[in-house]
Amino acid sequence: xxxxxxxxxxxxxxxxxxxxxxxxxxxxxxxxxxxxxxxxxxxxxxxxxxxxxxxxxxxxxxxxxxxxxxxxxxxxxxxxxxxxxxxxxxxxxxxxxxxxxxxxxxxxxxxxxxxxxxxxxxxxxxxxxxxxxxxxxxxxxxxxxxxxxxxxxxxxxxxxxxxxxxxxxxxxxxxxxxxxxxxxxxxxxxxxxxxxxxxxxxxxxxxxxxxxxxxxxxxxxxxxxxxxxxxxxxxxxxxxxxxxxxxxxxxxxxxxxxxxxxxxxxxxxxxxxxxxxxxxxxxxxxxxxxxxxxxxxxxxxxxxxxxxxxxxxxxxxxx
Numbered sequence: 001x002x003x004x005x006x007x008x009x010x011x012x013x014x015x016x017x018x019x020x021x022x023x024x025x026x027x028x029x030x031x032x033x034x035x036x037x038x039x040x041x042x043x044x045x046x047x048x049x050x051x052x053x054x055x056x057x058x059x060x061x062x063x064x065x066x067x068x069x070x071x072x073x074x075x076x077x078x079x080x081x082x083x084x085x086x087x088x089x090x091x092x093x094x095x096x097x098x099x100x101x102x103x104x105x106x107x108x109x110x111x112x113x114x115x116x117x118x119x120x121x122x123x124x125x126x127x128x129x130x131x132x133x134x135x136x137x138x139x140x141x142x143x144x145x146x147x148x149x150x151x152x153x154x155x156x157x158x159x160x161x162x163x164x165x166x167x168x169x170x171x172x173x174x175x176x177x178x179x180x181x182x183x184x185x186x187x188x189x190x191x192x193x194x195x196x197x198x199x200x201x202x203x204x205x206x207x208x209x210x211x212x213x214x215x216x217x218x219x220x221x222x223x224x225x226x227x228x229x230x231x232x233x234x235x236x237x238x239x240x241x242x243x244x245x246x247x248x249x250x251x252x253x254x255x256x257x258x259x260x261x262x263x264x265x266x267x268x269x270x271x272x273x274x275x276x277x278x279x280x281x282x283x284x285x286x287x288x289x290x291x292x293x294x295x296x297x298x299x300x301x302x303x304x305x306x307x308x309x310x311x312x313x314x315x316x317x318x319x
Contacts, residue, residue, distance in 0.1 A: 111250020140229035168199025
């Protein structure tokens with residue numbers, strides 16, 4: 001799945017119309033970056049697609065990309081005739097990239113384990129985790145786990161002052177290592193509306209104390225268990241084995257943020273992945289628009305989770 005679409009077009013008027021249309025058609029999980037002028041060759045991730053009407057530019061950046069030709073195309077695989085109806089351009093683009101025409105992934109392509117990650121923390125990450133969990137619950141059994149230093153869901157009625165005394169993730173990892181993963185998961189996971197929740201570690205220091213072996217046991221146990229089809233693991237700040245955890249996930253979702261600072265953070269994260277020789281982690285990341293509404297109180301959150309809301313239909317915009 002491509003998560004960044006670079007567009008470099010020499011005709012500025014055509015470029016404006018092209019980009020406007022593609023922003024409407026592409027999934028919100030795909031970020032469009034417009035290259036406004038000829039630049040030095042840049043490093044383009046494998047998880048990106050490049051569109052240009054300048055064949056030499058595609059050659060310079062060392063990526064085949066999609067060439068917009070001003071001549072009718074006959075048999076070239078990665079070329080699109082630019083002067084045709086825009087719907088025909090879009091259909092050809094979807095054929096080349098193997099994207100769904102509506103910009104959405106097919107449900108059957110979703111993996112067993114999905115990590116929702118943002119080292120900055122914050123409410124958007126949790127809302128994205130709930131958004132994905134509720135969406136997947138429409139066609140599969142979903143388990144939600146928080147590996148955040150400051151979690152919000154505990155095995156009791158949702159309230160603003162929860163108790164931190166409970167059994168959950170740490171106890172389940174111990175059960176996995178003792179060969180009792182399925183039995184313990186059946187006991188520890190509790191239903192909450194359309195999803196189930198495994199309570200978090202009782203203290204943030206427990207997260208810091210997890211060993212590499214325990215993280216590997218957890219991910220192996222989640223993959224082998226048969227009670228849930230999709231497991232949503234919310235991951236907060238970096239700890240020693242964050243990359244090992246993310247590397248074993250099938251999907252990685254991050255909240256899509258606008259602005260300069262967000263762009264810088266994405267660049268820094270990519271550099272971290274390269275430095276740790278975890279480029280595959282970066283290639284798996286999809287940036288997603290957060291549409292799960294922001295709850296102002298416990299009653300609203302319960303309505304979203306227990307009443308089937310929170311699937312992105314609420315059009316409120318939070319500042």
